[in-house]
Amino acid sequence: MIHDISFGQYYPASSVLHKLDARFKIIMTLVLVVGVFFCNSVCSIALAALFCITMMLLSKIPIPTFLKNLKPLIPIIILTFILNIIYVPGEHVIWSVWKFQLTTEALQTAVFIAFRIVLLVIITSFLTYTTTPTALTSAIEDLLKWLKLFKVDVHSIAMMMSIALRFIPTLIDEINKIINAQKARGADFDSGNVIHKLKALVPVLIPLFISSFRRAYELANAMECRCYNGGEGRTKLKTMQSGLKDYIALGVCLAVVSGFILLNMIKIAGVY
Amino acid sequence: MSFIECRNLAYQYQGAKRFAIDHIDLDIEQGEFIAVIGHNGSGKSTLAKLLNGLFLPTQGSVCVDSIPTADEDRRLDLLQKVGMIFQNPDNQIVASIVEEDVAFGPENLGVPPEEIRKRVDEALQTVGMYDYRLKAPHNLSGGQKQRVAIAGIIAMQPQCIVMDESTAMLDPIGRREVMQSVKMLNRTLGITIIYITHFMNEAVKADRVILLDHGIVAADGTPKEVFADYQRIIDFGLDVPQSYELMHRLGCDETVLTEDECVTKLEELLKENGNT
Incomplete structure (x- = not known):
């Protein structure tokens, strides 16, 4: 039933992007995500697209892998496109039917927003594809260190995140096993209406929860046996080291984002 | 003084009527390879958990290398000396990459990064999993996962490893892989192995066999001595x-x-x- 989810999936390769410091990658992603919201002209969107394509080539990850991530978003992109066309007000009417008017402004906004969504997904997937979950969580732990001032246990939160990520594949295996076991006893998951289907999931979820608690108990024992004692006095196999390349990469990102803002002012054929 | 000393050791689960471990005395020397056998509920796993202080004795005491397991202040020392491998390989792997999981123990001990790197590589080579160091654990076979778990323990440089039915969920090939790794650790590094199992073919490969029955030591000696009386073994509800x-x-x-x-x-x- 559930085969493979590409959420947060790391794609192993040895590229410049893979080697960057995860903390910088998180900051760069945030900068670029904010930057994409400033893209309000053909030129700046073209620059963003060009930048993404260059990054894809640099990452040494096959381009179809990125496109796979976009697939589930197609309905959302289409929906926002239609909503924008209908609701964005404008003056230059191209075509009208009954109460509905298609204006250049609406069309422009709709196209821009669709492009922006695609760009956002690609930019965030750079982060998850080129960074291991462990590097990601330790980077988040490091970036949120200041929260310790407010007595937030940052280490435990990061540990919970990495354990959750670690157990996703294990639990998917388990769900498949339970579903098969219930099917073997005559459970029916595929027919009936929505309510019927949801009810059929109860005998899957209950064993899953019970076994997860048992797993948690055993994992806690195993972690204790390996001297886990919270974040205090802990060292790391891979220390996070930022170097010149990380600062250069961040500089490039900032330059690209300022490029977006500057290019917004250039008009091509009367269209922003 | 022996490496592990159990004196008048007893353990009672909360609400249970009888003792799961019923006042036993046991001495284990450094470097021994011991198999612990007994039918279900004989107290095998309870004994294992008493050895590294996961359970504390209800009565009596356990000392490992002169450290009483009840000593709260030396708990980390104790856990570092006595590593433990559990039954389900999935539930003891913490990280999503093999080498990062092996590093988990030394990281907790506060070992410097360069030293962790060295220990992780050595431990993975020892169990023959070095080529898999960058793989995700969920893509490995049961035997391989269990070997990764063993590497995770060796990286803490323990003096003793307790295997709590660690081969029960594995196929015959996986069982053989794990047995070979453990034997090698015992022979080459001199690590004391306490191997809890219900596979008699594995138990006979040990130097010493301890047979538990209803929380007491029913037999203790070389495999030849313990298995000498065929009928007695059958009467204990065990296979031969x-x-x-x-x-x-x-x-x-x-x-x-x-x-x-x-x-x-x-x-x-x-x-x-x-x-x-």
């Missing part, structure tokens, strides 16, 4: 190794425990019969 079973049915009185011994013995018998 297949070779022993075969020879017993053939009317041979000797304690034949391993496949090799069995083959030699069969040859002898056949020759004798051929002569008469």
Whole structure:
């Protein structure tokens, strides 16, 4: 039933992007995500697209892998496109039917927003594809260190995140096993209406929860046996080291984002 | 003084009527390879958990290398000395990459990064999983996962490893892989192994076998000594190794425990019969 989810999936390769410091990658992603919201002209969107394509080539990850991530978003992109066309007000009417008017402004906004969504997904997937979950969580732990001032246990939160990520594949295996076991006893998951289907999931979820608690108990024992004692006095196999390349990469990102803002002012054929 | 000393050791689960471990005395020397056998509920796993302080004795005491397990202040020392491998390989792997999981123990101990790197590489080479160091654990076989778990323990440089039915969920190939790794650790690094199992073919490979029954030590000695009385083993609700079973049915009185011994013995018998 559930085969493979590409959420947060790391794609192993040895590229410049893979080697960057995860903390910088998180900051760069945030900068670029904010930057994409400033893209309000053909030129700046073209620059963003060009930048993404260059990054894809640099990452040494096959381009179809990125496109796979976009697939589930197609309905959302289409929906926002239609909503924008209908609701964005404008003056230059191209075509009208009954109460509905298609204006250049609406069309422009709709196209821009669709492009922006695609760009956002690609930019965030750079982060998850080129960074291991462990590097990601330790980077988040490091970036949120200041929260310790407010007595937030940052280490435990990061540990919970990495354990959750670690157990996703294990639990998917388990769900498949339970579903098969219930099917073997005559459970029916595929027919009936929505309510019927949801009810059929109860005998899957209950064993899953019970076994997860048992797993948690055993994992806690195993972690204790390996001297886990919270974040205090802990060292790391891979220390996070930022170097010149990380600062250069961040500089490039900032330059690209300022490029977006500057290019917004250039008009091509009367269209922003 | 022995490496592990159990004195008048007793443990009672909360709300249970009888003792799961019923006042036993046990000495284990550094470098021994011990198999612990017994039927379900005989107290095998309870004993394992008492050895590294996961459970604290209800009565009596356990000392590991002169550290009492009840000593709260030296808890980390104790856990570092006595590593433990559990039954389900999935529930003891913490990280999503093999080498990062092996590093988990040393990281907790506060070992410097360069030293962790060295220990992780050595530990993975020792169990023959070095080529898999960058793989995700969920893509490995059961035997491989269990070897990764063993590497995670070796990286903490323990003096003793307790295997709590660690091969129960594995296929025969996985069991053999794990047994080989553990034997090698015992021979080359001199690590004390306490191997809890219900596979008798594995138990006979140990130097010493401890048979538990209802929380007491029913037999303790070399495999030959413990398995000497065929009927007694059966009465304890245990199996006997297949070779022993075969020879017993053939009317041979000797304690034949391993496949090799069995083959030699069969040859002898056949020759004798051929002569008469």
